[in-house]
Every structure is written in structure tokens, then in C-alpha cells.
Amino acid sequence: MPKPHPQEFRDDVVNVARNREPGQTIKQIASDFGIAESCLRNWMRRADIEAGARPGTTAAENAELREAKKRIRLLEQENEVLRRAAAYLSQANLPSKGSTRS
Incomplete structure (x- = not known):
């Protein structure tokens, strides 16, 4: 099993995905950073939960x-x-x- 990415890296990728330019897709951002699109979507969901913007356990x-x-x-x-x-x-x-x- 591959080693998990550091939290700083995850936070940076999520910030880039949230502040993306019009026309740029999540899939493109994920491939630019060398991760799967589903992985990035999971990180974004987890960040929303941690921020309190979405229900779930922190x-x-x-x-x-x-x-x-x-x-x-x-x-x-x-x-x-x-x-x-x-x-x-x-x-x-x-x-x-x-x-x-x-």
C-alpha cells in the first residue's frame, strides 16, 4: 500500500482545486498533481467536513x-x-x- 500524502500536500491540492480557473476540471488538477480524481474529491469532502461546511465527524x-x-x-x-x-x-x-x- 502506498504511503499516504502529507497533510500539507493535501491542503495545497484542495486549495488549488477550490480556486481553479474557469474551464479547469478537477480531473485535470488531479492528474497535474499525480493523484486520482476520486482521491482529490475525497480530500475536498474531508476538508469540507473539517471546516464545518458539511455534516460528518471530524x-x-x-x-x-x-x-x-x-x-x-x-x-x-x-x-x-x-x-x-x-x-x-x-x-x-x-x-x-x-x-x-x-
């Missing part, structure tokens, strides 16, 4: 969501360990058969 929101999901997974694992430990310890404290203790 990169910051995606990162926050990833961190929250990671934290939830960890807490669920900890909860499962504690639940199993409580069940084990409650069984260990029950009097065994034949015991005279109350």
Missing part, C-alpha cells in the same frame, strides 16, 4: 471516539475479571459439606 471527533471505545473495552474487561473474582470468592467462603461451622 478527525478530532474520530480520535476521541476511538479512545472512548478503547477505554470502554478496558473497563468491560476489568468488570469481567472482578465479576469472576467475586463469584470465586463467594464460593470459597461457603461452608463445605460435613463442616460443623455455621
Whole structure:
């Protein structure tokens, strides 16, 4: 898989595409920069989302969501360990058969 283009390059290409001269197409701009037209359109869509001009989740929101999901997974694992430990310890404290203790 090819290495992703740097964010500065993406921003520059999007700016050129947005401020293009009349008659110049997105396809021409994309080929001038050596990228696919669909790639440029995706970058433009992502830039609109980041700017708030289009609905969608921003990169910051995606990162926050990833961190929250990671934290939830960890807490669920900890909860499962504690639940199993409580069940084990409650069984260990029950009097065994034949015991005279109350």
C-alpha cells in the first residue's frame, strides 16, 4: 500500500482545486498533481467536513471516539475479571459439606 500524502500536500491540492480557473476540471488538477480524481474529491469532502461546511465527524471527533471505545473495552474487561473474582470468592467462603461451622 502506498504511503499516504502529507497533510500539507493535501491542503495545497484542495486549495488549488477550490480556486481553479474557469474551464479547469478537477480531473485535470488531479492528474497535474499525480493523484486520482476520486482521491482529490475525497480530500475536498474531508476538508469540507473539517471546516464545518458539511455534516460528518471530524478527525478530532474520530480520535476521541476511538479512545472512548478503547477505554470502554478496558473497563468491560476489568468488570469481567472482578465479576469472576467475586463469584470465586463467594464460593470459597461457603461452608463445605460435613463442616460443623455455621
